[in-house]
Amino acid sequence: MSLQVYGSSELIERDIVRYLEQHRDKGLLRLITCGSVDDGKSTLIGRLLYDSKMIFEDQLAALEADSRRHGTQGQEIDFALLVDGLAAEREQGITIDVAYRFFATDRRKFIVADAPGHEQYTRNMVTGASTADLAVILVDARRGVLVQTRRHSYLVHLLGIRNIVLAVNKMDLVDYDQARFDEIVADYRAFAAGLGIAEFTAIPISGLRGDNITAPSGQMDWYDGPTFLRHLEAVPLEESALQAAPFRMPVQWVNRPNHEFRGYCGLIASGTVRPGDRVRILPSGRTTQVSRIVTFGEEPDLAVADQSVTLVLADEVDVSRGDVIAAADAPLESSDQFEATLVWMDEEPMLPGRSYWLKIGGATVSASVTDIKHQVNVNTLEEMPAKTLELNGIGEVKLAFGRAVPFAPFDENRDLGGFILIDRLTNATVGAGMIRYALRRAQNVHWQHLEVTREAHAALKGQRPKVVWFTGLSGAGKSTIANLVEKRLHLMGRHTFLLDGDNIRHGLNRDLGFTDADRVENVRRIGEVAKLMADAGLIVLCAFISPFRAERRLVRDMLPDGEFCEVFVDAPLEVAEQRDAKGLYAKARRGELPNFTGIDSPYEPPEQAEIRIDTTAMSPEEAAERIVAALA
Amino acid sequence: MNPESINGAARSGARRLTHLERLEAESIHIIREVVAEAERPVMLYSIGKDSSVMLHLARKAFHPAPPPFPLLHVDTTWKFRAMYEMRDRMAAEAGMDLIVHRNPEAERLGINPFDHGGRHTDMWKTEGLKQALDQHRFDAAFGGARRDEEKSRAKERIFSFRSANHRWDPKNQRPELWRVYNARKHPGESIRAFPLSNWTELDIWQYIHQEGIPIVPLYFSAPRPTVERDGLLLMVDDDRFPLRPGEAPVMRSIRFRTLGCYPLTGAVESEAATLEDIIREMLLTTTSERQGRAIDHDQAASMEKKKQEGYF
Numbered sequence: 001m002s003l004q005v006y007g008s009s010e011l012i013e014r015d016i017v018r019y020l021e022q023h024r025d026k027g028l029l030r031l032i033t034c035g036s037v038d039d040g041k042s043t044l045i046g047r048l049l050y051d052s053k054m055i056f057e058d059q060l061a062a063l064e065a066d067s068r069r070h071g072t073q074g075q076e077i078d079f080a081l082l083v084d085g086l087a088a089e090r091e092q093g094i095t096i097d098v099a100y101r102f103f104a105t106d107r108r109k110f111i112v113a114d115a116p117g118h119e120q121y122t123r124n125m126v127t128g129a130s131t132a133d134l135a136v137i138l139v140d141a142r143r144g145v146l147v148q149t150r151r152h153s154y155l156v157h158l159l160g161i162r163n164i165v166l167a168v169n170k171m172d173l174v175d176y177d178q179a180r181f182d183e184i185v186a187d188y189r190a191f192a193a194g195l196g197i198a199e200f201t202a203i204p205i206s207g208l209r210g211d212n213i214t215a216p217s218g219q220m221d222w223y224d225g226p227t228f229l230r231h232l233e234a235v236p237l238e239e240s241a242l243q244a245a246p247f248r249m250p251v252q253w254v255n256r257p258n259h260e261f262r263g264y265c266g267l268i269a270s271g272t273v274r275p276g277d278r279v280r281i282l283p284s285g286r287t288t289q290v291s292r293i294v295t296f297g298e299e300p301d302l303a304v305a306d307q308s309v310t311l312v313l314a315d316e317v318d319v320s321r322g323d324v325i326a327a328a329d330a331p332l333e334s335s336d337q338f339e340a341t342l343v344w345m346d347e348e349p350m351l352p353g354r355s356y357w358l359k360i361g362g363a364t365v366s367a368s369v370t371d372i373k374h375q376v377n378v379n380t381l382e383e384m385p386a387k388t389l390e391l392n393g394i395g396e397v398k399l400a401f402g403r404a405v406p407f408a409p410f411d412e413n414r415d416l417g418g419f420i421l422i423d424r425l426t427n428a429t430v431g432a433g434m435i436r437y438a439l440r441r442a443q444n445v446h447w448q449h450l451e452v453t454r455e456a457h458a459a460l461k462g463q464r465p466k467v468v469w470f471t472g473l474s475g476a477g478k479s480t481i482a483n484l485v486e487k488r489l490h491l492m493g494r495h496t497f498l499l500d501g502d503n504i505r506h507g508l509n510r511d512l513g514f515t516d517a518d519r520v521e522n523v524r525r526i527g528e529v530a531k532l533m534a535d536a537g538l539i540v541l542c543a544f545i546s547p548f549r550a551e552r553r554l555v556r557d558m559l560p561d562g563e564f565c566e567v568f569v570d571a572p573l574e575v576a577e578q579r580d581a582k583g584l585y586a587k588a589r590r591g592e593l594p595n596f597t598g599i600d601s602p603y604e605p606p607e608q609a610e611i612r613i614d615t616t617a618m619s620p621e622e623a624a625e626r627i628v629a630a631l632a
Numbered sequence: 633m634n635p636e637s638i639n640g641a642a643r644s645g646a647r648r649l650t651h652l653e654r655l656e657a658e659s660i661h662i663i664r665e666v667v668a669e670a671e672r673p674v675m676l677y678s679i680g681k682d683s684s685v686m687l688h689l690a691r692k693a694f695h696p697a698p699p700p701f702p703l704l705h706v707d708t709t710w711k712f713r714a715m716y717e718m719r720d721r722m723a724a725e726a727g728m729d730l731i732v733h734r735n736p737e738a739e740r741l742g743i744n745p746f747d748h749g750g751r752h753t754d755m756w757k758t759e760g761l762k763q764a765l766d767q768h769r770f771d772a773a774f775g776g777a778r779r780d781e782e783k784s785r786a787k788e789r790i791f792s793f794r795s796a797n798h799r800w801d802p803k804n805q806r807p808e809l810w811r812v813y814n815a816r817k818h819p820g821e822s823i824r825a826f827p828l829s830n831w832t833e834l835d836i837w838q839y840i841h842q843e844g845i846p847i848v849p850l851y852f853s854a855p856r857p858t859v860e861r862d863g864l865l866l867m868v869d870d871d872r873f874p875l876r877p878g879e880a881p882v883m884r885s886i887r888f889r890t891l892g893c894y895p896l897t898g899a900v901e902s903e904a905a906t907l908e909d910i911i912r913e914m915l916l917t918t919t920s921e922r923q924g925r926a927i928d929h930d931q932a933a934s935m936e937k938k939k940q941e942g943y944f
Contacts, residue, residue: 012912012915012916013912013916016908016909016911016912017908020838020841020908020911023838024650024652024838024842025648025650026650026651027648027649027650027651028649028650028651028654028655097787097802097805098787099779099786099787100779100786100787100829100830101780101786102779102780102830102832104832104834108651109651109832109835111830123807124807126807126809127807127808127809130809130810131809131810131811237648239648239649240648243647252661252664252665252668253664253667253668255694255697256697257696257697257698261696261697265664265693265694267657267660267661267811294695294696295692295695296691296692296695302647304647304649306649306654306657307649307653307657308656308657308658308660308661308664308693310695321668345807357816359812359814360812361812362665362668414810415810415811418809418810418812419812420807420809420812420814422814422816427814427816427817427818428806429806429807429808429809429814432807432809
């Protein structure tokens, strides 16, 4: 039973030109398959590829050889080996990463994101779902709706996929029983409604036997719906709805080869555009007109959503990468505070208050989570309180951006409402988020324009503001040295202030403990206070363990270049522990002080501190002299 | 009330995009994104049909300006002569700088595919590529690889990271969502970007047909001097081809489905002399295009291994 995918070979033989004409106007559907090998997912995909001639003889021969070596199907061809592409996956017999597969029929080309189904690979499934128009939820007819079925459905719905196919597989193993199929569909419907999935298409299939895959099954006369493939070919694409929405194009690149030409390049996120259309540039709000749509050949009089274009505007307006060009009569909002759903994708947990890079459209801004409203248990969908998000954790959070960006809620537009978070130190993609709504509108927020500027404050004091940040283990001597430095500066007529555990932990931060999340928030608040004091023209001395590089970096980034001076008060753990002036190490060793830095909580030494004090080689007085000399 | 006039958006001009239009839009978006985020991008130009499509897309992305990056050809000195001609012509036509890099060490040792087997690819291509990227401090390189070509490619990201030693770590790839690409990296690290990731072989041919993109004449069938060796039909492209005792070039009507070093690239016997003929033949064929390349035959994971070592 072959699919006749590229149409009849007969037409290809006889009239290739006509064939090519027929095949020029195919649509493109991207789908994700959710399920595990046990549900017959690989068999289903393997069959689609095999029947659609995407597996060639030499690949089949290689597959047969592989099946004998690593396969789990005895002498049968193990289709899982076809789709598990990495050596580690073939050896372990599991799918780890998303793979992309391709096949085509007369009507459509298909891109299949084949994602692993296990909970520990949630981030991979989310990745695969992010570009899909349709999701196939595979269920084993013998086992029915399982925990993983719920998890997969929740995730694809979360990622905005509105076309869902419930493929009830292995019908041959339940004697093609209609009652069993109806029971599973009813189960699923009850659960799906709770998620907000109003519609789905259920199809009874057998991937192994080929029932209802490409041709109607002879075993299930009671089913009169479309076959699996027919449904994929016919399901309406969202492009007409996307084109009917107002025009929006995030600017990706400003094309300025010479001063005669200036074009704005981007992929149209929604709507349509014609020369003559009035547009508004966001966030600036300036309006102008589209004068031309530039392409390689003849200039078109229309461009639509999902096309990459270059627009020329009628007026000289200031537009840069990250801005959005939108229909003038339906502009976007801008904001710098949002509620969003966040999926965490990194081994290192997400800590509220920590600063990350956030990329949305062509804009990259700094951002931090200010609050986790709740975390969602992906299996039970229960909402639980949380202080951090671990790998694969999903939560509703509040976010603050470093500046306002134009946006649309994710449910309206993926390009304008979907973002990623990037770790500032490792550059890894650590999270993905979907904007639900803005918490405040940026147009209402204007920084108080201060008549007395920070320069004026500093000038009055006759000094350059500075934040001198002492970091090191407990007992290293940070406060001792910082006190000596302050005394010397005071004698020199400098305006200073010392922040340390004594005046911060008992007041401003008395609500914080010593977990990683609290330590991050502790340092963030101290950083903000230090920054305000520096704005006031002071030299601020901060003595805190501040164990994480990321937060020290955050404070550094708050201040103008050259105003942050990191002092690493370096004492080896044995030395600090030996001194143990307050008896804290002894208590920590007895287990009475959990999360104690150096004992059961990590300390990340600075990599490029401005000043390093080796406390085993110099006295506190010598150290203070050195620091004062460096500040002068 | 006329439903067409509601919210002014349902202007009747809306239209359905074809799969080639969607693929084109995605590729152009990727190319522009790399250029916007990288400091010194370069396009790897191998002169094959995929490279030709990639170059065409780059020209579309930046029209009316030429693409704002150079082309890099990592040469082995063993390409088909027709490829060298095509390379120089296309670079000139696109108005782009062309950098040709040949590994001086391989040149000194006279590394060739006849005497040195796998070392030929290692030294000229893998090492040569690393040298060229390091020497010019390129931090992003476009490649024309497609995910349908080979199993480990199917799992590779569009923005694929390489360590300062050019190594690929398949177990530690960055999640890649929507159209949001993370191009941040540390000094010394680089990106390989694959704008054709989601294209299939048929898409490439259909697009060449639709756009009239020039390709090397070797893709079209013609009588050419050949010898049959180790199951491959090889073309005797110049007099450096050492004939074994008893071997004599035979004129056969052949063409190539994929182009590389001529002593390593197997031809197919064919009468397909036009683009339509080629597509017909491709649609009716039963073997994958990489079969003609000696390089992939070694072992199932050979490409994954090569890529980890820095092969493109």
